[in-house]
Amino acid sequence: MAPVLVIARLTVQESSRRRLLLALLILTLVVVGFSAWGFNKITTVRNNAGDLLPPEQVALITSQLLIVVVFMFSGVLALSAAVVAGPLISGEVESGLLLSMLARPLRRSEVVIGKWLGLAILVGIYAAGAGALELAAVDWATGYLPPHPVDLLVYVAAEGLVLLSLGLVLSTRLSGITAGVIALVAWLMGWIAGVVGDIGTGLQNQALENVGVISHLALPSDGLWRGAIYAMEPDTLIAALKAAGTFGRANPFAAVDPPPIEFLVWVAIWFALMLALSVWSFRIREI
Amino acid sequence: MAEVAVNTSAAASSPGAAAGPPAVQTVELSKRFGKTVALAGLTMTVPRGEVFGFLGPNGAGKTTAVKLLLGLLRKTSGDGRLLGKPIGDLQTRRHIGYLPELFRYQSWLSAAEVLALHCELAPLPRSSWKDEIKTALETVGLSDRANDRVGTFSKGMQQRLGLGAALLGEPELVFLDEPTSALDPVGRHDVREIIRGLASRGTAVFLNSHLLSEVEQVCDRVAVVDHGRVIASGTMNELLSGTVVRVRVTDLTPADKNKLADFGRVDVEGDQLTFANLDQERVPELVAAIVDLGGRVYEVAPRHQTLEDRFLQLLADEDR
Numbered sequence: 001m002a003p004v005l006v007i008a009r010l011t012v013q014e015s016s017r018r019r020l021l022l023a024l025l026i027l028t029l030v031v032v033g034f035s036a037w038g039f040n041k042i043t044t045v046r047n048n049a050g051d052l053l054p055p056e057q058v059a060l061i062t063s064q065l066l067i068v069v070v071f072m073f074s075g076v077l078a079l080s081a082a083v084v085a086g087p088l089i090s091g092e093v094e095s096g097l098l099l100s101m102l103a104r105p106l107r108r109s110e111v112v113i114g115k116w117l118g119l120a121i122l123v124g125i126y127a128a129g130a131g132a133l134e135l136a137a138v139d140w141a142t143g144y145l146p147p148h149p150v151d152l153l154v155y156v157a158a159e160g161l162v163l164l165s166l167g168l169v170l171s172t173r174l175s176g177i178t179a180g181v182i183a184l185v186a187w188l189m190g191w192i193a194g195v196v197g198d199i200g201t202g203l204q205n206q207a208l209e210n211v212g213v214i215s216h217l218a219l220p221s222d223g224l225w226r227g228a229i230y231a232m233e234p235d236t237l238i239a240a241l242k243a244a245g246t247f248g249r250a251n252p253f254a255a256v257d258p259p260p261i262e263f264l265v266w267v268a269i270w271f272a273l274m275l276a277l278s279v280w281s282f283r284i285r286e287i
Numbered sequence: 288m289a290e291v292a293v294n295t296s297a298a299a300s301s302p303g304a305a306a307g308p309p310a311v312q313t314v315e316l317s318k319r320f321g322k323t324v325a326l327a328g329l330t331m332t333v334p335r336g337e338v339f340g341f342l343g344p345n346g347a348g349k350t351t352a353v354k355l356l357l358g359l360l361r362k363t364s365g366d367g368r369l370l371g372k373p374i375g376d377l378q379t380r381r382h383i384g385y386l387p388e389l390f391r392y393q394s395w396l397s398a399a400e401v402l403a404l405h406c407e408l409a410p411l412p413r414s415s416w417k418d419e420i421k422t423a424l425e426t427v428g429l430s431d432r433a434n435d436r437v438g439t440f441s442k443g444m445q446q447r448l449g450l451g452a453a454l455l456g457e458p459e460l461v462f463l464d465e466p467t468s469a470l471d472p473v474g475r476h477d478v479r480e481i482i483r484g485l486a487s488r489g490t491a492v493f494l495n496s497h498l499l500s501e502v503e504q505v506c507d508r509v510a511v512v513d514h515g516r517v518i519a520s521g522t523m524n525e526l527l528s529g530t531v532v533r534v535r536v537t538d539l540t541p542a543d544k545n546k547l548a549d550f551g552r553v554d555v556e557g558d559q560l561t562f563a564n565l566d567q568e569r570v571p572e573l574v575a576a577i578v579d580l581g582g583r584v585y586e587v588a589p590r591h592q593t594l595e596d597r598f599l600q601l602l603a604d605e606d607r
Contacts (some may be wrong), residue, residue, distance in 0.1 A: 006407055010393070018393035096389030100452060103357045103379040103385035104408035214424075287359045 003106050007114025008121065013086070014017050015122055021139050024080065035069050036137035043142055056144070056236065062144040066175045070232065073130060074225060077160040081123055082183035085167025087176025088115050089278075091285055092124065102287065109279040112168070116275060119164050126159035135272065151174070151258075155228035162221040163187055164276035172281040184195025190215050194222035195252040197205035224261055230255035239270040308371025310335045310460045310491030316365035318351050318515075327515040328365065333508075335459065338482055340506035342496065342598060348351040348515040349495045350388050353462050356493075357385060370459055381409060384453035388464040388495070390446050394438030398429055398448050401437055405452045415456075423451035426481060437471045442469040450481065454560060461485060464495040479505050501592040511601050519601050527592045529564035535586040536560060536577055543580040547573070550604060558585075562593060563600045 015021055016042070033174055042061050045053050053061070089112070092098045102108065131153040139145045163183055169181035197212010199205075218222035230238075233255065241249070241256045249256050311333035326348045326541040333339040336431045338438035345347050354360040356367055358375035372379040392401045402420045411419060427447040438444060446469040453461055465483070467475040475498075481504045487494050496502050502509060503523065519526060535558050544560065547553055550573050554561040565573065567589055577584055 001407065003408065006404070010404065014393070014395055058518070096387055096391040097393065099359065099387040099389060100385055100392070100405070100449060101408060102359060103380060103383065103387075104405065105410070106408055107377070107382040284361070286361060 003110040004114040004117065007106075007111055008118035010150045011088075011115050011118025012121055015119075018146050019286050020080075020084070021122070024126060024130075027076075028126075028133065031072075031134050032067075032130070032137050036141045037055060037135065039065065039141035051089055057140055059144045059234055060237060062142045062174065063146065063232055063237060066138055066144075066146065066252070067229055067232050069134065069223070070131070070152070070228060070254070070264055073134065073157050074228065077123065077127060077130075077156065078163040078221065079184060080126075081110075081119065081160045082167045083180045084189065085119060085164045086121070086170055086171055086174075086178075086180025086183060089171040089282055090174060090179060091171075091176045093285070098130050098287065112172070112279045112282050113275065116164065116168055116278070119168075120161055123160040124157050124162055127160055128153050131156055146232040147234060152228050152231035154232060155224045159221045159224045159228070161271065162219065162224065164268075165271055165278075169274055169278045169281065170283060172278050187221055190219040190222045191225070192247040194226070198250045201246055204246055216263065217266060217270075220263070220270055223263055224267065226255045227259040229253065230258045307335065308368065310337070310370055311367075311493060312371075313356070313367040314365055316355060316362060316367045317350070317363045318348075318355055319363045324515045327346045329512075329517060331510060331517065331520070333491055333493060335491050336486065338486045338492045338494060338505050340494050340496065340502035340509035341512060342499065342502060342513035342594075344497060344602065349497075350464055351386075351515075352512070353464050353493065353495055359463065382454070382459040384455065384458035384461040386446070386449045386453040386461075386463045386466050388468070390449040392437050392445060392452070394510070395436065397434045397436055398424065398434040398440070398451075399593060400450060400453055402455060405455055409456050411454055411456045419455050423454050426454060426484075427451040429479060439481070443471060443474055445587055446470060447474065450478065454481070454485075457488070458490060458583060460491045460493065462493045462495070465497070466494070467496075467498060467501060475501060476544075487543065499594040499598055506515045509594070511598060513602055513605050517596075518605055523594070526597055527594060529592040529597070530567045530574065530589050531596050532562040532565045532567075533560070533586075533588045533590070533593050534558060534560045534569055534573070534577065534584060536582045536584050539577065539580060539582040543582065546580060551574070552600060563596055563603075565589075 003245050039062060042058055042065070043052070047053060079276075098111070102111070132149075135145060166186060167179055167183040170182055174182070193215030194209050197209055197215065200208025200210070200212060212222075233241075237254075238256060240247075241251075241254055309332045311331070312332050313329050316329040317324070329352060341349050341352065342385040346361060347357060355362050356369060356374060357380075362374070369376070370379050370382055393404070396404065399420055402423055403416055406416045406419055416486065420433075421430075424433050427450050428445055429444065429451065432440070432444065437448065440448065447465070450463070450466060453463065467478050468480065482492050482494065486505075486507075486594065494502060506523070508520070508522050509526065510517045512518070537558055544553070544555055545561070550562050550569065551565055552563045554563065562573065570587065570589055574584055574587060
């Protein structure tokens with residue numbers, strides 16, 4: 001097996017043996033169970049006339065609630081990715097675990113890329129597994145399925161990968177806890193900057209709008225989150241938001257348009273840059 | 288410049304020594320961390336098949352030298368070669384084993400799995416893994432713990448496991464950085480036997496240690512490093528040519544003891560004076576001098592200098 005794949009396998013194996021996967025699985029099942037129960041309650045709500053809500057209204061409420069639930073999911077994923085990626089390199093340098101391995105015919109780039117790949121597989125599995133489970137539960141409870149479920153899962157997974165990549169870069173130089181905390185704070189700041197950008201859109205203030213644009217370029221997690229939101233919104237909601245004009249765009253839990261293709265290309269470049277930076281930083285690090 | 292004399296005859300005489308370029312060769316290899324000089328111009332050659340002891344007090348630069356040679360640290364200047372190839376050559380690492388001073392292995396893997404991982408990274412042919420792992424575990428005495436998680440191992444057992452990993456694939460050169468730091472006396476004896484076994488099959492061993500008795504027992508040649516530079520080197524016979532003389536004497540004042548400086552460095556512990564390096568022929572002269580000063584001599588015990596005596600003498604000379 002190629003050294004990159006050996007390191008990736010080792011990373012997955014570690015998460016499995018340390019019961020990280022089991023913990024996430026149990027937590028996910030608990031959350032999905034509770035949310036299915038909650039979503040099911042929407043179908044039992046009655047209006048002033050004592051009638052059950054019409055299907056369109058159930059779909060609208062469900063889509064909004066689903067956005068909040070998925071925001072929590074993506075938060076858990078981002079947090080987990082940042083916490084796990086933070087000590088990915090530095091932890092093993094500090095403990096000495098990498099010393100005997102790097103004395104083998106193993107390139108440092110293979111260590112970095114292998115570790116990224118291993119965690120990326122875990123992020124992908126978690127996003128796809130937990131996301132699909134939640135969507136299936138919501139569909140069972142309310143009959144509502146978001147219009148673009150695959151896009152949704154891809155955007156959520158990509159958001160996790162952003163945090164993973166940022167944590168990895170920081171991990172090549174900083175201690176695990178420092179790298180993890182910085183990655184988390186950056187994720188939160190990115191989200192807040194996105195909200196500021198929304199406010200700028202609502203107020204038609206170019207300077208505030210630019211804050212959102214720049215933050216999306218520096219850390220694309222919020223931009224990808226907007227893509228996830230768009231994938232969850234029913235067409236009727238998108239039409240209503242568009243009709244509301246600029247004010248329809250000034251909502252951190254709403255998206256009028258899908259992320260532009262230029263942004264998605266930038267995300268791909270951003271990932272490549274982060275990996276290249278991680279490899280370069282680790283290659284010149286003294287161990 | 289600190290230079291360790293080339294000793295090609297040692298290579299030729301070592302059992303099983305392979306032909307070819309030296310196991311380790313450095314020229315003015317230096318390392319600085321900011322303003323701190325960790326290694327100052329190390330020039331040395333370790334022939335194949337030789338057990339080479341690299342001695343020094345804590346912080347002398349021993350581990351830095353090993354890490355430089357393995358490409359874990361980047362040199363500031365100078366040059367180094369392992370098995371004839373420049374430092375950092377990936378293919379050369381196929382033939383090198385390394386037990387780090389800071390030994391740590393995946394706690395979530397079993398001992399056999401850690402060794403399998405190193406077989407895979409080495410990389411060794413998969414068909415040989417089973418035998419390699421079995422032999423390594425037997426050699427370091429961990430056969431009965433092969434399937435236990437490393438996380439349940441004591442430090443000594445982890446160090447044994449690290450030694451086993453370093454032996455995989457019959458390397459041509461093995462770096463052992465303080466290989467017995469966590470071991471009990473039985474473990475230390477076992478490591479000495481393992482080192483002798485390596486030497487007998489022609490593997491060069493670069494042994495970093497401050498356990499001098501250990502080095503004295505297994506090394507063909509040693510270099511003593513202090514403050515980042517080599518202060519002495521040679522075979523054991525070359526280094527340990529002097530005689531240590533211990534004298535038990537009373538009725539000497541501190542001033543009287545100072546007058547004995549002509550007989551070389553002397554350590555004073557209560558009634559005991561230890562002359563670190565004195566020609567045996569001068570012992571009667573020393574006793575006469577003490578008696579002239581009014582001292583009452585109860586015992587005179589000359590003995591061959593140990594590596595520890597020589598080591599302390601070298602460091603004391605350095606500090607002057």
